[in-house]
Amino acid sequence: MIPVSYTVRNIINHKITSALTILGVSLVVFVFAAVLMMSTGLRETLVATGSDDNAIVIRQASLTEVQSIIPRDQADIVKTSPEIAVATDGLPLFTKEIYVLITLLNRHDGDKANVVVRGVSDKSLELRPNATLVEGRMWREGTSEIIAGKSIAERFAGCGLGETVRFGARDWTVVGILDAGGSGFDSELWGDIDQMMDAFRRPVYSSLTFRLADPSSFVALRDRIEDDPRLPLEVKREKEYYADQSRSTAGFVSILGTVVSIVFACAAIVGAMITMFAAVANRTREIGTLRALGFSRLSILNAFLLEAMLIALAGGILGIAAAATLSFVRISMTNWDTFSELAFNFQLTPGIVLRAILFAVVMGFIGGVLPAVRASMKRIVDSLRAV
Amino acid sequence: MPEPIVQVENVSKSYYRDSLEIPVLHDISLEIPRAEFLALMGPSGSGKTTLLNLLAGIDQPTSGHLLVAGKDIASLSDGDLAKWRSENIGMVFQFYNLMPVLTAYENVELPLLLTKLSRKERRKHVETALSIVGLADRMKHYPRQLSGGQEQRVAIARAVVSDPTLVLADEPTGDLDRKSTDEIMSMLSRLNSEFGKTIIMVTHDPRAAKAAHIVRHLDKGELS
Numbered sequence: 349m350i351p352v353s354y355t356v357r358n359i360i361n362h363k364i365t366s367a368l369t370i371l372g373v374s375l376v377v378f379v380f381a382a383v384l385m386m387s388t389g390l391r392e393t394l395v396a397t398g399s400d401d402n403a404i405v406i407r408q409a410s411l412t413e414v415q416s417i418i419p420r421d422q423a424d425i426v427k428t429s430p431e432i433a434v435a436t437d438g439l440p441l442f443t444k445e446i447y448v449l450i451t452l453l454n455r456h457d458g459d460k461a462n463v464v465v466r467g468v469s470d471k472s473l474e475l476r477p478n479a480t481l482v483e484g485r486m487w488r489e490g491t492s493e494i495i496a497g498k499s500i501a502e503r504f505a506g507c508g509l510g511e512t513v514r515f516g517a518r519d520w521t522v523v524g525i526l527d528a529g530g531s532g533f534d535s536e537l538w539g540d541i542d543q544m545m546d547a548f549r550r551p552v553y554s555s556l557t558f559r560l561a562d563p564s565s566f567v568a569l570r571d572r573i574e575d576d577p578r579l580p581l582e583v584k585r586e587k588e589y590y591a592d593q594s595r596s597t598a599g600f601v602s603i604l605g606t607v608v609s610i611v612f613a614c615a616a617i618v619g620a621m622i623t624m625f626a627a628v629a630n631r632t633r634e635i636g637t638l639r640a641l642g643f644s645r646l647s648i649l650n651a652f653l654l655e656a657m658l659i660a661l662a663g664g665i666l667g668i669a670a671a672a673t674l675s676f677v678r679i680s681m682t683n684w685d686t687f688s689e690l691a692f693n694f695q696l697t698p699g700i701v702l703r704a705i706l707f708a709v710v711m712g713f714i715g716g717v718l719p720a721v722r723a724s725m726k727r728i729v730d731s732l733r734a735v
Numbered sequence: 736m737p738e739p740i741v742q743v744e745n746v747s748k749s750y751y752r753d754s755l756e757i758p759v760l761h762d763i764s765l766e767i768p769r770a771e772f773l774a775l776m777g778p779s780g781s782g783k784t785t786l787l788n789l790l791a792g793i794d795q796p797t798s799g800h801l802l803v804a805g806k807d808i809a810s811l812s813d814g815d816l817a818k819w820r821s822e823n824i825g826m827v828f829q830f831y832n833l834m835p836v837l838t839a840y841e842n843v844e845l846p847l848l849l850t851k852l853s854r855k856e857r858r859k860h861v862e863t864a865l866s867i868v869g870l871a872d873r874m875k876h877y878p879r880q881l882s883g884g885q886e887q888r889v890a891i892a893r894a895v896v897s898d899p900t901l902v903l904a905d906e907p908t909g910d911l912d913r914k915s916t917d918e919i920m921s922m923l924s925r926l927n928s929e930f931g932k933t934i935i936m937v938t939h940d941p942r943a944a945k946a947a948h949i950v951r952h953l954d955k956g957e958l959s
């Protein structure tokens with residue numbers, strides 16, 4: 349076999365062409381990885397919103413809380429389910445909530461965006477172990493007080509601690525800040541459910557959430573509720589419910605990103621191909637000499653293919669390194685599954701690293717294969733006559 | 736008389752450009768005994784390189800037979816021919832043809848990478864070959880750090896490191912000054928007399944040809 353050092357040193361010796369090719373591949377890998385990190389971040393944020401032993405009930409066939417309607421009598425039937433855990437005060441660890449979308453203005457650029465308002469009960473916080481009140485205090489019953497998720501507090505006018513925001517024909521005062529550890533609740537406003545139902549003139553709930561005393565009892569509970577003719581409801585594990593909410597947006601981002609990446613990749617492949625054809629042309633006499641020494645066509649092919657793949661690998665590593673810096677970036681965009689703003693981090697996983705590196709190496713392979721074949725097909729006598 | 740190591744029997748070679756036949760070698764016959772040192776002279780374009788390439792198995796005759804150590808090399812497949820070359824042929828070129836990115840040591844080691852020798856055994860062979868050409872102290876140098884004469888000595892070490900049946904040199908001193916030419920020629924003479932290598936050398940230089948035992952002339956594709 350032609351020594352790997354021959355390949356590596358040729359890459360190093362042709363600094364400028366190698367660097368340009370590496371840069372091209374790294375840009376593509378950066379875009380590819382960034383998009384995967386974005387859809388993963390979106391999904392993970394929503395998955396983290398749900399707890400393993402919580403269940404959520406919404407109206408049958410309504411994909412999210414936005415479309416869901418649950419009358420009071422149905423809610424009361426569900427509340428009596430024996431599988432529900434007991435809270436510290438001896439009552440069921442159960443909450444009825446309403447979920448309303450309102451339009452607020454961005455604090456910085458004045459842009460409009462949809463924000464989730466959740467009418468909650470005194471059990472809501474206990475049911476969400478990932479959410480804690482980090483500043484101020486809880487809203488008081490019977491008042492127009494709300495607490496704001498920290499992403500909302502930062503980004504929307506009137507939502508900071510002590511500020512006042514108007515919706516539902518009322519002014520609401522923000523008395524506390526909720527930190528939900530980067531999950532979806534960071535992008536919500538919470539207030540007393542009775543006040544919210546009043547303000548929005550809604551006599552019905554959007555969802556019911558409760559803790560299961562024993563998570564394994566979920567299936568039995570779900571089957572009983574869903575089979576009950578009085579209850580046109582659907583029961584889901586909270587984690588699955590939120591994971592489902594990321595499906596179309598994360599899927600769309602992935603598909604769009606993949607299409608863009610492939611278009612960019614074509615350009616990078618052409619770049620790699622030009623580089624490798626030039627390398628083959630410049631080293632024609634070396635190729636002839638190696639063949640004259642007894643190296644086979646296959647070993648010539650392998651050496652040039654390896655060269656293309658190593659260049660691409662270097663580009664892949666560079667692209668991933670650049671993408672890794674995005675992990676510190678938090679962005680906010682509309683989740684089309686719920687039509688509301690959601691803040692999340694780009695998230696790098698080992699799977700993304702692996703896929704991005706593989707993507708790079710495949711680019712190198714595709715770009716390198718024709719030049720490598722050409723190198724291996726050259727006639728020795730012609731190669732040796734080249735200057 | 737011992738069996739000759741090289742037998743060229745009625746070999747002709749033509750190149751074809753488009754449909755035009757360019758005859759290069761006409762009905763060449765030649766026998767070279769083992770441990771011989773033959774110089775091939777002739778004007779440029781007379782077919783010397785072509786004949787050498789045929790003997791090296793990197794080109795095919797249009798007609799005739801080429802036997803090296805009793806083997807008809809025209810009958811070998813492309814892959815077998817590559818393997819055969821690595822075992823039987825050492826080549827020296829006018830412009831040395833060293834790999835610029837490899838050190839002297841690594842260049843000489845190249846042919847041994849095609850053998851089953853261990854790294855340690857390869858090291859021993861490479862060091863021996865480089866000390867025969869007097870460059871044991873330049874093993875870590877890259878070709879650009881060597882003079883033309885030194886580069887050609889590395890190329891000679893590369894040609895003999897795998898102990899080939901035949902050493903083929905195509906104008907090995909064509910690009911060298913007088914002093915380097917003398918060095919290279921004494922080195923080839925020593926390989927022939929001391930190590931019994933069979934050498935076929937193409938040259939323009941009568942001075943270089945003096946080192947050989949037999950001098951043959953090629954003119955317009957005919958051997959005299």
Ligand SMILES: Nc1ncnc2c1ncn2[C@@H]1O[C@H](COP(=O)(O)OP(=O)(O)O)[C@@H](O)[C@H]1O
Pocket residue numbers: 729730750751752757759777778779780781782783784785786
């Ligand atoms: N691959 C080739 N295609 C066409 N013509 C060739 C080729 N190789 C050599 N020739 C021709 O064959 C003749 C002999 O070439 P060569 O063997 O290199 O001569 P020498 O080594 O004696 O100078 C020249 O006329 C050359 O142009």
Ligand SMILES: [Mg+2]
Pocket residue numbers: 783784785905
């Ligand atoms: Mg010639």
